[in-house]
Amino acid sequence: MTAGAIASNFDSARPTISKHLQILTECELVEQQQKGREIYYHLNAKKMKTVADFIEPFRKMWDDRFNRLESVMKNYKPKK
């Protein structure tokens, strides 16, 4: 996507979007590709995954816990 196409999805001013894209590029979360006069931005899925992975073990811990809660309660016989 071009910066213009990305910006059209947000309410923020164009320079703000450019600044965000610049930072995302620096972090390698997006990649730039020059095509003629336009610069196209691509998601760097691999890098995105690294960032997400950092929280993943924490999420997994809660997910396991809640799965246990669910199965315990499914076998629960309410005392009426």
Place this chain on the structure above:
Amino acid sequence: MEQKTKIHAEDGKQEMVITREFDLPLELLFRAYEEPGIVEQWMGTKVLKLESKNHGSYQFETTDPKGNKHRFNGAIHELSPNRKIIRTFEMENTPFGVQLEVLEFEKLTEETSKLNMHVIYESVAQRDQILKLPFVQGINWAHNRLQEIAGKLKPS
């Protein structure tokens, strides 16, 4: 596949939101938080004390694989049945401080419900440290396994 448990932790903020949808009626979900015997089963902890009421308190104890005991405790600020629990949480003898937890229970259908857990930490650094714990533990575990395996590879 859509993940059932979601974590939302924005950069630079001292809070985090954990959400989860359950295939359980709201009443059963709430009961899992109220009754000591049930908490023990799904949290895998021993419940030393759990006063499920406004201005109550609780204390849990877990035993790690090495046999070390860890205690957690907190005060229950508010408990509104099938609706809300506001409580604090602290791991005893650790530098992680106290966190404030706001748990909201919501009915989706007769058979499903949702939990929204808003956790507020004393600082951004403290939140990030706690967020990293299972990650760090995972790495340590991997290192230990590596050492164990490497230990068996001694040249004969």
